[in-house]
Amino acid sequence: MPSIAPLHTAASPEHEGRKETPATGRPHPHCLADIAEQIGPRRPGAIYQNVDGRFEVLSLVTNPADAAQLLRRDSARWAVIVRDTLRPDGQPFAVGSVWTTSDYLIRPARTAYAPAA
Secondary structure: OOOOOOOOOOOOHHHHOOOOOOOOOOOOHHHHHHHHHHHOOOOOOOEEEEOOEEEEEEEEEOOHHHHHHHHOOOOOOOEEEEEEOOOOOOOOEEEOOOOOOOOEEEEOOOOOOOOOO
């Protein structure tokens, strides 16, 4: 007797709301804008503040495998390594929180290196 269950075919990723990633492991180009929005102006040298403290950005990690390891989350796509400048003993640590309206920039990131004297 033939099955009366409907045939189930896998929907394409676009129909499921997911975006394909190239074989390189890098985000799909359309995701890059989303990632840049999530990171905000946090680039090395920037200082920003929110309710948790005032942070100097030491490094930006955009390799998903490295970010996932730093944040201990498989879904991490990026991480920012910061140091709390309000604590004299502030040690660097990784954060993966998105830039929100409660964050504000105190000092923008370095854009170029100063020439050697």
